Structure formats: C-alpha cells, structure tokens
Amino acid sequence: MxxxxxxxxxxxxxYGSLKALADINLSVNAGDWxxxxxxxxxxKTTMINLIGCxxxxxxxxxxxxxxxxxxxxxxxxxxxxxxxxxxxFQQFHLISYLTAVENVMVAQYYHSMPxxxxxxxxLEKVGLKERARHLxxxxxxxxxxxxxxxxxxxxxxxxxxxxxxxxxxxxxxxGIVVDIxxxxxxxxxxxxxxxxxxEVGDVAQRKIILEHGKIVDDINQSL
Amino acid sequence: xxxxxxxxxLVRQKSKMLMIAFTVILGVSLSTAMMNxxxxxxxxxxxxxxxxxxxITVRHQDAALMSDxxxxxxxxxxxxxxxYEEDILKLKTIFWGFNILDFAPIxxxxxxxxxKGRAGTAGEVSLAGTWTEKHAILSTGEELNTGLKSLRTWWxxxxxxxxxxxxxxxxxxxxLASKNKIRVGDAVTLTSNxxxxxNFIVKGIFNDGGNMDEKILMTLPAxxxxxxxxxxxxxxxxxALTTPDNDLARKAAQDPRSLSPDEYETWYCTAYVSxxxxxxxxxxxxxxxxxxxxxxxxxxxxxxxxxxxxxxxxILSSIGSALAISNLITASVIxxxxxxGLLKALGAYNWQIVLLVLIEVMMTGLAGxxxxxxxxxxxxxxxxxxxxxxxIEIARMVILIVAVILFFVTLLGSVPAIRYLMALxxxxxxxxx
Numbered sequence: 001m002x003x004x005x006x007x008x009x010x011x012x013x014x015y016g017s018l019k020a021l022a023d024i025n026l027s028v029n030a031g032d033w034x035x036x037x038x039x040x041x042x043x044k045t046t047m048i049n050l051i052g053c054x055x056x057x058x059x060x061x062x063x064x065x066x067x068x069x070x071x072x073x074x075x076x077x078x079x080x081x082x083x084x085x086x087x088x089f090q091q092f093h094l095i096s097y098l099t100a101v102e103n104v105m106v107a108q109y110y111h112s113m114p115x116x117x118x119x120x121x122x123l124e125k126v127g128l129k130e131r132a133r134h135l136x137x138x139x140x141x142x143x144x145x146x147x148x149x150x151x152x153x154x155x156x157x158x159x160x161x162x163x164x165x166x167x168x169x170x171x172x173x174x175g176i177v178v179d180i181x182x183x184x185x186x187x188x189x190x191x192x193x194x195x196x197x198x199e200v201g202d203v204a205q206r207k208i209i210l211e212h213g214k215i216v217d218d219i220n221q222s223l
Numbered sequence: 224x225x226x227x228x229x230x231x232x233l234v235r236q237k238s239k240m241l242m243i244a245f246t247v248i249l250g251v252s253l254s255t256a257m258m259n260x261x262x263x264x265x266x267x268x269x270x271x272x273x274x275x276x277x278x279i280t281v282r283h284q285d286a287a288l289m290s291d292x293x294x295x296x297x298x299x300x301x302x303x304x305x306x307y308e309e310d311i312l313k314l315k316t317i318f319w320g321f322n323i324l325d326f327a328p329i330x331x332x333x334x335x336x337x338x339k340g341r342a343g344t345a346g347e348v349s350l351a352g353t354w355t356e357k358h359a360i361l362s363t364g365e366e367l368n369t370g371l372k373s374l375r376t377w378w379x380x381x382x383x384x385x386x387x388x389x390x391x392x393x394x395x396x397x398x399l400a401s402k403n404k405i406r407v408g409d410a411v412t413l414t415s416n417x418x419x420x421x422n423f424i425v426k427g428i429f430n431d432g433g434n435m436d437e438k439i440l441m442t443l444p445a446x447x448x449x450x451x452x453x454x455x456x457x458x459x460x461x462x463a464l465t466t467p468d469n470d471l472a473r474k475a476a477q478d479p480r481s482l483s484p485d486e487y488e489t490w491y492c493t494a495y496v497s498x499x500x501x502x503x504x505x506x507x508x509x510x511x512x513x514x515x516x517x518x519x520x521x522x523x524x525x526x527x528x529x530x531x532x533x534x535x536x537x538i539l540s541s542i543g544s545a546l547a548i549s550n551l552i553t554a555s556v557i558x559x560x561x562x563x564g565l566l567k568a569l570g571a572y573n574w575q576i577v578l579l580v581l582i583e584v585m586m587t588g589l590a591g592x593x594x595x596x597x598x599x600x601x602x603x604x605x606x607x608x609x610x611x612x613x614x615i616e617i618a619r620m621v622i623l624i625v626a627v628i629l630f631f632v633t634l635l636g637s638v639p640a641i642r643y644l645m646a647l648x649x650x651x652x653x654x655x656x
Binding site: 075 | 565575
C-alpha cells in the first residue's frame with residue numbers, strides 16, 4: 001500500500017467573515033495524481049496555498065509527509081516548501097532576465113547547489129534542451145510552462161503542485177503539458193493540480209470537486 | 224548563481240540603478256567636499272583671521288602682574304620692566320613654533336616731540352619701537368620674515384611703512400599727526416627723558432583705529448638708542464594658529480599642574496592657545512604670555528561655527544540621499560515584487576532576498592561612492608581656491624568616514640524596502656492579487 005504523503009484534517013480557512021475552506025478532510029497517497037476542480041471562489045487557490053506551505057489553516061491540521069505544518073513558522077514553511085513541494089503557476093512566473101536553464105538553476109540555488117548539467121537534463125525531460133539559453137520572452141507560452149515544470153521538478157519534490165497549469169495555454173500546448181504529467185505520474189511523482197479545465201481534470205487518477213469551501217465530490221477516475 | 228542574478232538585475236534595472244548611483248554621487252561628493260574642507264579649514268580660517276592681529280601678548284611678569292592687579296599699562300613697575308631682545312627668535316623653537324606665524328617686539332617709551340620749523344614743542348608723546356619688516360635667521364639656519372606690518376594688515380598708511388633699517392625715520396599715528404599738523408616728509412625731533420636728542424623724518428602716517436593713533440612708531444634700535452635701553456623690549460605681540468579651547472584647555476589655562484600626566488601630554492601636544500602661551504613662557508625669560516581673549520575666542524567661535532555648518536551640510540546631504548535612495552529602492556522592489564515573491568515561493572528565506580537586494584544596492588552605492596568621492600575632492604579644491612585661495616589638503620580619514628556614512632545611508636535608505644520584502648507574501652503576488 002502507498003504511503004500517505006498528505007493529509008488534511010478538519011481544515012478551515014477563514015478570512016474575516018468569509019470561510020474560504022470549511023472542515024476539509026483529504027488524504028493523498030504518494031504517487032497519486034489528484035485534480036481539484038470547482039467554480040471560482042470555491043476555495044481551490046486557498047487549498048493549494050495550504051498544501052504548498054504558503055499559508056496556514058485557521059483550524060485543523062495539514063500533515064505533509066508526517067509533519068503537521070499548520071503550526072510551523074514562516075521560516076520552517078519556507079524550508080518544507082523548498083524541500084518537498086514543486087510549484088507550477090498559471091502565469092509561469094519565470095524570471096525575465098534569466099535564461100530557461102538559469103530559471104531552473106534558481107530553484108537549485110535556493111535548495112542546495114546550482115548544477116547546470118542537472119538543470120539541462122531537467123529541460124531535456126520536458127523537451128526544451130535546445131531552448132535552454134533563451135530568455136522567457138523568446139519562448140512560447142507552452143515552452144515557458146515546460147520550463148516552469150522543469151524548475152518544479154529539479155529538486156525531486158514529493159509533491160508537484162500545479163495552480164491552473166494549463167490555464168494560459170492553447171490546446172496543443174495543453175496536450176504537451178498533460179502528456180508530461182502522465183509520464184511523471186507513471187514515474188511515481190505525486191501530482192496535485194487545481195484546474196478549471198475538465199479535460200485536464202479528467203485525466204487525473206482522482207478528482208475532487210470543491211464548492212463554497214467544501215468537498216462536494218471525490219471521484220476515483222482510475223477505475 | 225547569486226552573482227549572476229545580481230549582475231543581470233543591475234544591467235536590467237540600469238536606469239533605476241543609475242538614479243541610485245547619481246543620488247549617491249551627489250551625497251558623497253558633498254559630504255567628501257565638506258569633510259575635507261572641514262578638516263582642512265581650521266588652519267585656513269585661522270590664517271584668514273590673522274588679519275585681525277596678534278592673539279598672544281608676551282610681557283614682563285611684573286608688568287603683567289601690575290596690569291592684572293591694578294589695570295596699569297604704564298608707569299613705575301610697568302615701563303621699567305623689560306624682556307630681552309635676544310630671546311625673541313626663541314619663539315620659533317617651541318614645540319608649536321611652526322604655528323607661530325608672525326611676531327613683533329614692542330619697546331614703549333616717552334619723549335618730547337618738536338616739529339621742525341614750528342615754535343615750541345608738541346609735548347610728550349608715546350613711542351613704540353618695533354620690527355616692521357624683519358628678516359631673521361634662526362639658530363637652525365631657517366630664515367623668516369616677520370614684523371608689525373604683518374600684524375597690522377588693516378592699517379591705512381599715508382606715505383610708506385618703515386623699513387628694517389629706517390632708524391632715522393618714524394611713522395606717526397593719525398590723531399597725533401592731525402593734532403600737530405604733521406605731514407609725510409616733515410622733520411621731527413625727539414628728546415628723551417635722559418636728554419638724548421635725535422632728528423627723524425616722518426615716513427608715513429598710519430590710521431590704526433585704536434590708541435596707537437596717538438603714538439609714534441619707530442624701529443626698535445631707534446627707540447632703544449633714544450631711551451638708552453639696548454637689548455631691551457617691553458612686550459612681544461604674537462600671532463599663532465590655535466585650536467579652539469575645550470574643557471581640557473580651560474582647565475590647563477587655570478593651572479597646568481592640575482592636569483594628570485596623560486592630560487598634560489595631550490594638552491601640551493595640542494595647539495591650544497594656553498599650551499602655546501605655556502611653551503612661550505618656557506623660552507622667554509621673565510615673560511608671561513597671555514592670550515588676547517577677544518581675538519582668540521573669536522577665532523575659536525568662528526572656527527567652531529564653520530565646522531558646525533559643514534557638519535550640518537554633511538548630515539543634511541546624507542539624510543537627503545537616504546530619502547532619495549529609500550524612494551528609489553522601494554519603487555524598484557515594488558516593481559520586482561512578483562520576481563522576489565517567486566524566489567520566496569521557490570524556497571528563499573527572507574534574509575536571502577534581503578541580502579540579494581542589499582548587495583545590488585550596495586554595489587550601486589559603492590560605484591556611486593567612488594565617483595562621488597573623487598568628485599567631492601574636486602569640489603573641495605574649488606572651495607579651497609575660491610574661498611581660501613589655496614588647495615585643501617586631502618584627509619585620508621575622509622575615505623573611511625564617507626564609507627561608513629555611505630554604508631549606513633544606503634542601509635537606512637533600504638529599510639522601507641526591507642520591511643516591504645519581509646512582509647511580502649508569495650501567495651499575494653503570484654496569484655496576481
């Protein structure tokens with residue numbers, strides 16, 4: 001049986017009078033591919049912020065690889081995020097004045113040691129070795145998102161966390177990114193993706209639907 | 224990677240960094256100029272103030288005592304007490320001899336004045352024998368030019384000054400000359416109390432604006448011969464470069480013996496007017512040297528105020544630079560908030576982000592500081608030439624002071640940006656909120 005990599009226990013997040021997440025309970029095993037779907041304002045981004053150690057819950061526990069991160073301070077959350085999470089953003093967020101390979105190396109630098117050869121290998125895995133010396137502005141949207149995936153994978157995180165990773169991509173590039181996810185999943189990488197796109201949500205092994213801060217559906221799609 | 228990010232950021236943000244560098248250049252150049260002028264201005268201001276005359280008077284100790292006790296400036300016990308002419312040049316041998324710029328001996332006397340071609344006499348008048356323009360050779364072989372002419376730069380002279388060897392000429396004070404209708408070129412006769420009679424030609428009439436205007440100025444040998452006081456002088460006027468008094472100097476002026484050995488050494492080796500007076504007394508037999516308080520204190524006050532003004536300009540320019548740097552850095556950091564938030568999301572600690580931004584700013588500041596320093600030296604020389612007519616000596620310690628100021632100004636200017644960075648939440652910038 002797979003190891004439990006993430007567990008949310010009675011998690012709520014409250015902003016003033018707004019309850020963004022309400023008593024969420026969720027378990028994710030290592031190697032799972034989970035998509036989180038739901039309409040705007042349903043709490044998807046809040047959930048990804050909690051799982052990505054960028055925020056802490058108002059109540060409840062978020063247990064990541066056996067560690068309750070809900071009580072950790074900002075520095076500890078940074079360390080855990082650096083060691084265990086690989087982030088992919090809808091808007092790519094590449095550093096504009098660094099080349100593709102340098103953008104990957106930045107994540108290495110803040111994790112341990114930059115290694116250009118290793119960064120090139122990560123780009124090769126997403127099919128961008130030839131574009132490694134290009135600046136983000138010289139890359140297409142799909143290519144930029146692939147650099148973002150390479151950057152997220154470079155430190156071998158325990159969870160690859162995507163926030164609308166295909167939201168800014170055309171159909172062709174969306175397909176390329178989904179294929180990469182498929183391959184990573186087959187290699188045993190845990191993937192959690194927040195998406196609006198049913199096509200992306202449907203290819204995941206499991207899908208949960210959020211509405212008004214609550215999980216209204218939890219579908220195992222691998223069956 | 225760190226340096227690659229720094230260099231690429233500097234290149235990418237070159238217009239902002241140039242603005243920061245320009246701000247630093249302005250601040251540092253002003254600070255450098257002011258501090259160099261401030262450190263070099265003491266001597267310059269003092270030299271400028273020397274036009275107001277001597278700041279130390281040396282008299283015989285008994286005459287000084289009568290003056291201190293009874294306010295007597297002439298009469299028995301004052302006029303019959305003399306210093307030795309042969310001691311005068313010893314002034315330049317004291318520890319602070321280099322700071323003694325000019326000096327002139329004075330021998331006071333009285334004589335009956337008669338103007339040739341006029342009946343009767345003009346009565347008894349005061350005489351002052353002095354060195355007007357003395358060229359002397361010290362025992363060390365060093366040559367110097369000194370005399371009353373350098374100490375009375377404000378005199379308006381009709382005719383000419385007495386020369387070094389004008390033993391048959393006199394200069395007459397303006398009041399005395401007008402009272403007796405004496406003109407340049409007139410012949411006068413002086414008869415001393417001991418019966419010596421000598422004829423002189425009036426070479427010049429001077430306007431002192433003080434009690435000298437009622438006196439006759441002569442060469443020292445002429446008065447000594449007339450009064451039969453060979454080798455004697457009444458007093459010495461000394462113009463010295465001095466350091467403004469502080470508590471130590473005031474304590475020493477009361478009684479140098481009250482100082483501890485360390486205090487004494489500090490005081491003795493600083494050009495306080497009291498220390499110079501003390502050293503003068505060590506070489507002038509029976510002499511008591513006293514500062515002319517009005518002049519000495521004015522010099523100190525002006526010097527202190529000038530220094531204060533320069534310090535204020537330095538502080539204000541530093542504050543101005545810090546504010547400008549603060550605005551520029553904060554604007555730059557806000558502009559880069561997505562990038563810096565991303566670094567946090569990728570695992571950078573707050574201190575790593577702050578270090579990244581600080582190094583960028585410090586490098587820009589350093590470049591601006593180097594340019595500003597050399598520009599400041601140029602400004603200092605312009606000020607020196609314009610105000611004092613000479614170059615300002617470059618003080619090496621200014622480099623250290625400017626470096627410290629630059630460091631703290633840049634650091635203080637970065638505080639708002641640092642606070643912003645510390646509070647920056649990656650979730651807010653990365654989700655475009």
